Amino acid sequence: MIPFVIVPENTTSLYESYQKVYEECLEGNKPCVLSEESTCKWLARTDWTYPDGSLKFDFLRSRFGRAGVPVVQSDEQSDYASRLQVPVSFDDYLEHLESKRPLSGINAPHGHVWYLKDWHFQRAFPEYRAYTVPLYFSSDWLNEYCDARYPYEPDKDYRFLYLGPKGSWTPFHEDVLQSFSWSANVSGTKKWxxxxxxxxQKLIQADGQLPSDVTSVDLSGCVHFVFVQRPGEVIFIxxxxxxxxxxxxxxxxxxxxWINAATVGNLWNLLRDSLNKVKQEIEDCAADFVDAHEWNRQCQMILKADLGMNYPEFFDLLLFIGTRRIQCDNExxxxxxxxxxxxxxIRGTFKQVEFSLDELPREDGAPDAIRKFLEVL
Structure with a gap:
């Protein structure tokens, strides 16, 4: 079982319950579960499901059916990112779920388990308020930043919708950018x-890799939790x-x-360690660059391709959030x-990274901006 369950508190003690969850779960880096009360008023639950919890396929088809969605062959995944996503229409996928009819336009044998994964639903339908972020998880630097910097890019955020039949699954993995995650079941049941x-690390195999399916290996010597998530419940990882x-x-x-103050240090460590690995892997090419600045630029480009973020974007994220927090007041x-x-x-992170500013591309204005920001702080 998950170590503890948190039920939404009465609004008269909102501050106390928020502080408790923030300190115990986010700063303490411990999992928790919110009860179905935290999602019972969502449109996604009232409009998308029947009283028995089953999905209203006709409503979903009529309202969102024309949208394109990404699907993967869930039954043939060897690791988290091993299968290419295939675009289909949401209408076609719903028809596949209801009737087991093969998906149109996909050259694959009938019988595969197709899983709709990583659909940026909120970007696709920005005016439709299907759900609200639980208060406890509302301090979200990553999506706040993406909304401001990349408002018109359809896939440039970290909010996703998943839909799959019995037997669909996600292989063993940790989340991108050392982020937190929360997952809410609108309909159906998941086993975590x-x-x-x-x-x-106790599960590393002879080939040096982690298993994609932990249900196929011996877990007796490994601390882990098994949790069955019911409709409406929200789990924090x-x-x-x-x-x-x-x-x-x-x-x-x-x-x-998402990331925030409680996990930004983990993200910085990931970026720093990953950049060092990039430099080690291509160090034999260093002499081919005009100077250290060109070398650093290439390393940052590779880092961005590998992780989805590099030093310039990380520093821009901190400056963006820090400026907003200083300027904004709330009662x-x-x-x-x-x-x-x-x-x-942010103050503490910037002080840690000052020694890394020289690794930024020459034209990047972050060093001066960061030093000025630290003066304001």
Whole structure:
């Protein structure tokens, strides 16, 4: 079982419950579960499902059917990113789920388990408020930044919708950018296998790789939790915790990845360590570059391709969030609590990274901007 369950508190104690979850779960990097009360008023639950919890396929088809969605062959995944996503229409996928009819335009044998994964639903339908982020997880630097910097790019955020039949699953993995994640079941049931950070090392195989399916290996010597997530429940997965997820029946869920003050240090460590690996892997090419600045530029380009973020974007993220937090004032206690957490964390992170500013491309204005920002702080 998950170590503890948190039920939404009465609004009269909103600040206390918010602070409790932030300190125990986010800063403490521990999992938790919110009860179905936290999602019961979502349009995604009231408009998309019947009283028995099953999906309203006709409504989903009429409202969103024309949208293009990405699907993968869930039954043939050897690791988290091993299968290419195939674009189909949402209408076609719903028809496939209902009637088991093969998906149109896909040259694959009939009988595969197709899983709709990583659909940027909120970007596709920005005016449709299908759900609201649970208050406890609302301090989200990553999506706040993406919304401001890349408002018109359809795939440039970290909010996803998943829909799959019984038997669809997600292989063993940890989330991108050392992020937190929360996942809410709109309909259906999921079975989670969750491993505290570091426990995955006990599962490394003879080839040096982690298994894609932990249900096929001996877990007796490895600390882990098994949790069955019911409709409406929201599960929080900490930074760096590996997990594997199986749909026990037809399941639709919403998932966000995000970072904030509590996990930005993990992201910085990931970027720094990954950049060092990039430099080691291509160090034999260093002499081919005009100077150190050109070398650093190439390393940052590779880092961005590998992780989806590099030093310039990371520093821009910190400057963006820090400036917003300094300029914004809010009368709500819970906002002021996390605003001060954000400012304190950004100050500390910038002081850690000052030695890395020389590794930025020559034309990047981050060094001067960061030094000026530290003067304001």
């Amino acid at each position: 296998y969750i491993f505290p950070a570091g426990e995955e 900490p930074s760096g915790w590996h997990h594997q997820v199986h749909n026990l029946d037809t399941t639709l869920s919403v998932n966000h990845n 709500h206690e819970q906002y002021e609590f996390v605003r001060m957490k954000d400012i304190e964390s």
